[in-house]
Amino acid sequence: MANRKSVKASVRQAVDAQSRRSFLRRTSLGIGPLALWSLLKEDESAFAETADVTRGVLARPHHPAKVKRVIHLYMAGGPSHLETFDEKPVLREMHGQEMPRSLTDGQQVAQLQGQSLNALAPQFDFKSFGQSGQRICELFPEIGSVADDLCIVRSMHTDQINHDPAHLLFNTGSAMAGRPSMGSWVLYGLGQECDDLPGFVVLTSVGKGGQAQPIAARQWHSGFLPSRYQGVQFHSTGAPVLYLNRPDGVSERQQRDLVTAVNTLNAEFDGLVEDPEIATRIQQYEMAFRMQTSVPTLTDLSGESEKTLEAYGTQGGDGTFASNCLLARRLLEQGVRFVQVYHRAWDHHGAIKRSMEITAKEVDQATAALIRDLKERGLYDDTLIIWGGEFGRTPMAQGSGRDHHIQGFSLVLSGGGVRTGTSYGATDDFGYNAVTDRTHVRDFHATLLHLLGIDHHKFTYRFQGLDFKLTGVEEARVVKGILA
Secondary structure, eight states: OOOHHHHHHHHHHHHHTSOHHHHHHHHHHHHHHHHHHHHHTTOTTOBOTTOOTTBOSBSSOSSOOSOSEEEEEEEETOOOGGGTTOOOHHHHHTTTSBOOHHHHTTOOOSSOTTSOOBBOOOSSOEEEETTTTEEEETTOHHHHHTGGGOEEEEEEEOSOOSHHHHHHHHHHSSSSTTSOOHHHHHHHHHBOSOSSSOSEEEEEEEOSSSBOOOOOGGGSOOTTSOGGGSOEEEOSSSOSSTTOSOOTTOOHHHHHHHHHHHHHHHHHHHHHHOOHHHHHHHHHHHHHHHHHHHHHHHHOGGGSOHHHHHHHTOOSSSOSHHHHHHHHHHHHHTTOOEEEEEEEOOBOSSOHHHHHHHHHHHHHHHHHHHHHHHHHTTOGGGEEEEEEOSOEEEEEEETTEEEEEOSOEEEEEEETTBOOSEEEOEEOTTSOSEEESOEEHHHHHHHHHHHTTOOTTTOOEEETTEEEOTTOSSOOOOOGGGBO
């Protein structure tokens, strides 16, 4: 094998053969950071541009953080707020009657164009739960049992009425593909606490109670941020990460030598061109090598007690939402900062009564078990738990189901920094419009960052001459009414 000097000479020769444009790019990297550093030195919120791959770019939080990790239970497809957390007796009384034209005229609908817009009564009763008396649908007795640990936001609204752009808006703050996801923003700012697992992990499951609308990697992608900040999807069954296992006939020592050799070449090249994607490549090779040991141990749930497995409602490794919730808790214990657990089953355009019975049962027990488990293990107070989907469902009937709805829906929060045992905001008597303490998805993003110690106004990334941020250029506010 060539010695280090010859490797460096070979790399330099390859670099010198690059185009004039590449040369200009390299030289600009020497001037730009000097000018940037002179500006940042004067800013008390300066980014630590020299941070290594496991640290975030924020030199320090903008203010004391209430939480340091996030778990997002993402109900993909749009759960109906009217059969979960938003009780509407008036809508029940109006069943079968035409919805007030003052509400519906000129408003966006997804699949109800040109159809009669008649009220569909809530399909289930609501009950009071906990000392707080939170009103929750009877389909969710286990979530109801932790009602005093919940903050129910009943005044959410969004801009996008179809699944894919709505997923993008909820995850990235923009309906346009290519923006960083909120998990990537968090990892970019705060870094990761583990060196043998990714700092942002995605788990998915498919339910049996509704259409499983597709989800895509662009929902957890890093966009224009360095790619080391993107979410890594773990598979719920089989090999958790594809191509992670060592090939047959290759020893650990041989693989270590190969990784070292490749990273030496990459490091020499990075020293000349200063490309963040090369630094990412180096880090990912090392991470993958370490994950060969850490991931099998992490995903082996055989060491969990029968009591724990019974509490979640799983035997582990079965690809269910319950199994993923248990795995998510294990990820948090190992220092993973941001975990998303997608459950695809909530697109109930028809047969909503039967579909809700099935889907609610798939998620109810494990959601409550996760909250209790985090509390028992001392992780609850500095974790933010989020439960909800990309939008809600219409008060109007679509046959025996409900169409997509963006003017009002519910989101549930729990954990550190949240005013639990309370509800915030309200929709009108029909569950159509958010009318009290209206909360946009961008407001949720601002509040998420605030709980993590980040001021969304100051947290930006320059790309193509513009300073981008998770909350975009529109007005966004921290929802102080939900903060403890």
